[in-house]
Amino acid sequence: TLRESLRLYQQISQHTDLSLVCSQYRHVRFYEGVLELCLTAADKKDPQRLGPHFYKNGEPEDDKVGQQAFQERLLCYKCITDTMQELVNQSKAAPQSPSVPKQPGPPVMTSDPNMLSNEEATAHFEQMLGLAQRSQDELFHIALYNWLIQADLTDKLLEVNSPHLEEHLMHMIKQDQSKVHNMDLLWRYYEKNRNFGKASHVLARLADMHSTEISLKQRLEYIAQAILSAKSASCISAQAADGEFLHELEEKMELVRIQVQIQETLMRQYSHHPSVKTVISQLDSELMDITKLYGEFADLYKLSECKLALIHCAGHSDPILVQSLWLEIMEKELADSVAMSPADRMGSLSLKLISLGRMYAGTPRYFPLEFLVKFLEQEVCRLNWDVGFVTSTMLEIGVQLPRLLEVYDQLFKTRDPCWQRLKKPLHLVECIHVLLSGYVDDPSKVPTYDRRRFTNVCLDNICGYLVELQSLSPNSALQHIISNFKALQAKLEKLH
Template identity: 35%
Template sequence: MKRLEIYKEFTSMLDYLYNQNISNSLTPALSSKIGSSLFDAQTAITVPLKEVMHEIIDDALHSPCEILHASVYTWMIEKGLHGELIALAALSLKDYLIRTNAPELLWQFYERNKNHADAAKILEALASKDGPDMPLSQRVEYLARAVVCMRSDQAGYAPRLGVFLRELEDKVEVARIQQQILNTICNQQHLYDPMTVRDAKLRLNSSLIPITQLYEEYAEPLQLWECKLAIIHCSGHQDAMLIQGIWTNIIENELKNATAPSAEDKLVILMSKIKLLGQEYSGTPHCFPIEFLLKQMEVRACRLRVSNDHIIKGFLELGVSLEELLDLYDNACQLIAPRHLLVLTPVARLDFGFLEY
């Protein structure tokens, strides 16, 4: 009991030094023109306070008494000195953090001491914990940090940990799609019933949801077309008709929501959307069916009665070669409906492009 009272006095001393340091840091600096000797004297007294406090803490942690260690750790946590606490890297700190159930600090301790696998496991557990107290954005951040931990020093490339790394990578990808769904619902909440929006926000923020449920319970019933495309890309599902239907809806929605005054501006906006999604999915041909999209864009250009230049330029910027683009237009000329035969115009333009190229 007497020892505990001594430790209480010890932490009171730390309180005094801490408060004095805070007080001095808030004191305006004195001008050297007004009493420079006073300024020098004050500096000599106040500057070492933080260093003195750290030296006292360091000395205390060299004591064999773990109760004293715990008193110091508790005091530092209460003061919000989390960075300084982890920097101590004391051997007794790990046991203290485990005993007091402080996973948010324990993973940082493991990471600092290059125990990346254990840090990643704690981060994954934190992200997967159900409940409304942690927003989805924080869960995504924890998972992303876990992946970084596993990739550090090639920890995740050890045979026994490689599977865990792949699981984490899959989890963070699905969690980001969940975040995309949440963001889309929040941005378009005027389109849905208020109760639907409220329930979606609560559930999507309360836990990590499997990709199948995200599709069946949110992307499909709420017609979140870009989210559906992201889910198909993530899952590796290959269904050409389904993907073409999704793209058709993305195109129609983009045109419907375009507020540009001219038809040409609407086509530019639409092509910008295609390019944006193309940067994400062009490496996955089944999710970015170039031939289908080219035909769809040409049909829209014909309906709007505008030039096809932006379409050609857009696909070239996405990395489609002139040769491939010409082949695609040749196929389009053979298959496209007669009323859309204006598609011959860009073929001619591409022929000239070859001559210039």
């Protein structure tokens, strides 16, 4: 019987032609025989276990005897992994079909009758992998893991539940062998075994690694995955250190996003500059700190939006710098849209302001409302744009109506000569009229608890505007504005 033949071969396995016997065993589908015979042969050929000793010592070149024993063992293991490779190939093979007949009559099967079906091959492979894991031969485990990695069967590798796998991956990482790939396997191994804390630390190391093998997008994914793992770890352990690490990762994530933003902006704006290609790959090769990103990239290439994001991320407050960055952003948007129709230019600038405004409006230090309103309203006068353009954009960003009225009221009372120069002395009052008409049409723009107070503020302000307007030398445009405000006054009084 097959078992009996195995027992006899095992007794003389060190003198047996392994590949010949294994091919016979494969022929009769005695796969466990292949495994057991080869493992016995490895032990018999190296009874003093010089091979494992040689491996554990870091494979010293002067240990020729150890190296010989190590190679002997690897050849025995190779018969096993070759058999497994054959099963993998058969499990993926296209189903056999009869060949094209050369003569009439029933079809002739020319293919190998010993060929396994895909399902049979898969079942035998799983059986061999299961049996292989029971082996106590540590060096065989390592040969098996290396083969699984090389055969691109990492999913199978991660199903292996053995302390040897963690040790082996750590050993490979220390040796700098395919470091990125092995660290990628290690975090997956930890994740699979629900060791989330360790997984998050390996992921963070991967994201930080100086390497051209990892793209910036991949680094961002590693950090995102590290955050998920760290959250899972803190749910389980609730240790303070885990919480601190999670906080560090979240801060890092914010910075990595800005690095991605810098890279994408450079690709968009400078794609025709060959020198920028180097800069783009430099941004791929490592994660950088705020100072480096600001000085060597955002500032050097005049990326105002990225500079604003960086000072916001750093919590750096410099009102003059913030204003100048917003000015650069708005001027660039206006310059880029110069060939468009007025309606399209307004739309384009409004979209830019809304997307950035929603990010920063919650932190007024990075959203200088008075400065923005004044600059934009001057542009509206210069370009003859719609009077309600700025107010509607600001409301869309989420600026509260009472706060917006405060800003316009203050600007009007400052009496800056710029409005006279632009030949639009009443422009701000017209904007205020548009703003308050919006409130009268839809009072829900102001929360219920604040409506009475705000309506009184509006009425007080309108009284002031009317006094001022009526003191000016009359003309038809002025009369029109005065009657508009009087109508608005009557509607506001009804709101009480």
